[in-house]
Amino acid sequence: MLHRPDAFDARCPTRQVLDRIGDKWAVLVLILLEQETLRFNALRRRIDSISQKMLSQTLKSLERDGLISRRAFATVPVTVEYSLTPLGRTLAGTVAALTQWAEAHIGEVEDAQRRYDRGEAAA
Amino acid sequence: MLHRPDAFDARCPTRQVLDRIGDKWAVLVLILLEQETLRFNALRRRIDSISQKMLSQTLKSLERDGLISRRAFATVPVTVEYSLTPLGRTLAGTVAALTQWAEAHIGEVEDAQRRYDRGEAAA
DNA sequence: GGATGTTGGTTCCCATTGGATACTAGGGAA
DNA sequence: TTCCCTAGTATCCAATGGGAACCAACATCC
Numbered sequence: 413m414l415h416r417p418d419a420f421d422a423r424c425p426t427r428q429v430l431d432r433i434g435d436k437w438a439v440l441v442l443i444l445l446e447q448e449t450l451r452f453n454a455l456r457r458r459i460d461s462i463s464q465k466m467l468s469q470t471l472k473s474l475e476r477d478g479l480i481s482r483r484a485f486a487t488v489p490v491t492v493e494y495s496l497t498p499l500g501r502t503l504a505g506t507v508a509a510l511t512q513w514a515e516a517h518i519g520e521v522e523d524a525q526r527r528y529d530r531g532e533a534a535a
Numbered sequence: 536m537l538h539r540p541d542a543f544d545a546r547c548p549t550r551q552v553l554d555r556i557g558d559k560w561a562v563l564v565l566i567l568l569e570q571e572t573l574r575f576n577a578l579r580r581r582i583d584s585i586s587q588k589m590l591s592q593t594l595k596s597l598e599r600d601g602l603i604s605r606r607a608f609a610t611v612p613v614t615v616e617y618s619l620t621p622l623g624r625t626l627a628g629t630v631a632a633l634t635q636w637a638e639a640h641i642g643e644v645e646d647a648q649r650r651y652d653r654g655e656a657a658a
Numbered sequence: 659g660g661a662t663g664t665t666g667g668t669t670c671c672c673a674t675t676g677g678a679t680a681c682t683a684g685g686g687a688a
Numbered sequence: 689t690t691c692c693c694t695a696g697t698a699t700c701c702a703a704t705g706g707g708a709a710c711c712a713a714c715a716t717c718c
Contacts, residue, residue, distance in 0.1 A: 419634055420563060421583045427559075429637035429644060436550075436557035440543060452695050461545040463677050468696055478647025488685055489694030499643050506636045511542055513629045514552035520622050521552060524601020575666050586706050591667055611714055612665025662717075668710080675704070682697075688690090 432477060437462055437470040439507055442496070445480060446504040449495040479503060555600060560585055560593040562630055565619070568603060569627040572618040602626060 419426045432438055440459050444450060450458075456467055471494060474480045479500035485491040496504060542549045555561055563582050567573060573581075579590055594617060597603045602623035608614040619627060 419566070419637070420581055426634070426637045426641050429641055430562060430634065431559050433633055433637075434557050434559035434562065436554050439553060439557065443542070453693090459543050461677095463679095464696065465678090465698095466676070469676095476648055476651040477644050478651070479644075484695090487694085489683085490696095492695060499640060499647070502640070503636060506632050509629050509632060510556055511549070511553065513626060514542070514549045514556075517622060517625070518549050518552055521600050521602075524622070525599055528599040528601070576664085579666095584706095586708090587667065588669090588707085589705070592705095607666090610665085612712090613667095615666060660718095662715100664715075665713090666711100670709080671707090673704105673706085675702100677702085678700090680697100680699080682695100684694090686691105686693080688692100 432473070433507070435470065437466055438474055439510075441467075441470055441474060441494075442479070442500065442504045442507050443511060445494060445496045446501065446508070449493050451494070452492050455494065474500070555596070556630070558593065558596075560589055561597055562633075564590075564593055564597060564617075565602070565623065565627045565630050566634060568617060568619045569624065569631065572616050574617070575615050578617065597623070 418424050419430055421427070437459070440462075441455060444455060444458055452467070452471075455471075456462060456464065459467070462470075471480065471482070475482050478497055480494050481497050483493045483495075485493070541547050542553055544550070560582070563585075564578060567578060567581055575590070575594075578594075579585060579587065582590070585593075594603065594605070598605050601620055603617050604620050606616045606618075608616070
């Protein structure tokens with residue numbers, strides 16, 4: 413890879429990382445795992461409305477990216493624990509800033525939406 | 536809205552903001568507009584591989600959320616300028632931290648992917 | 659003077675994706 | 689016996705994303 417990171421070039425690997433952030437489920441999983449190690453169904457219960465398919469898909473790709481680690485125990489029924497890797501922990505910190513922005517500015521965003529929708533209705 | 540922001544509840548408005556971040560095109564537009572005001576086709580030329588449809592869709596929803604502002608001039612052909620609002624500027628700053636993370640850690644992510652894929656191939 | 663290119667989009671169609679539901683195995687509890 | 693638990697997978701359908709064509713009104717090229 414000779415060219416410097418340029419997120420606006422589709423071929424750039426940085427874009428891959430950005431696309432991963434662009435996955436709402438991945439973001440929610442990172443936030444939860446930052447606080448504690450969790451099992452598959454524990455994650456499912458906390459993330460309202462995620463499907464089993466999307467959760468297992470999300471976990472698999474986060475594991476492939478080295479952001480979370482998976483440990484299975486031969487209990488009955490089988491137990492699987494997911495936790496952040498050190499790399500994942502650095503990303504989770506950055507992502508947390510985003511959720512703080514969201515919680516701080518959601519009111520302004522909603523106001524803007526209402527203004528926009530009123531204008532559209534008038535036009 | 537009585538309940539406190541809880542991004543894990545699908546009904547929560549904070550989730551809407553998170554979903555907006557979860558739009559890779561929106562993120563790229565915010566980064567570009569942080570540096571300068573740009574016209575429609577200027578944005579299109581800089582964001583490699585975005586389609587006209589997705590760009591106009593992205594700009595429309597960013598405008599609705601009060602993050603960017605649109606100004607049209609009655610020239611021939613018509614000129615349309617997009618720029619960040621003050622609200623959008625605060626979000627762009629936060630998002631920039633994310634792209635810095637991406638550029639700093641892309642190597643580690645790629646290493647992890649190669650390790651994972653070798654393991655999969657072996658299994 | 660016709661073809662082409664410019665502007666900022668919209669519309670149509672198809673491929674990919676996301677989500678709901680059902681199913682797996684191997685037991686424990688009612 | 690039937691249901692529930694675990695952590696997923698398989699299947700099907702609806703929604704979304706992207707490519708290409710099209711729009712008006714003019715400037716420039718040949």
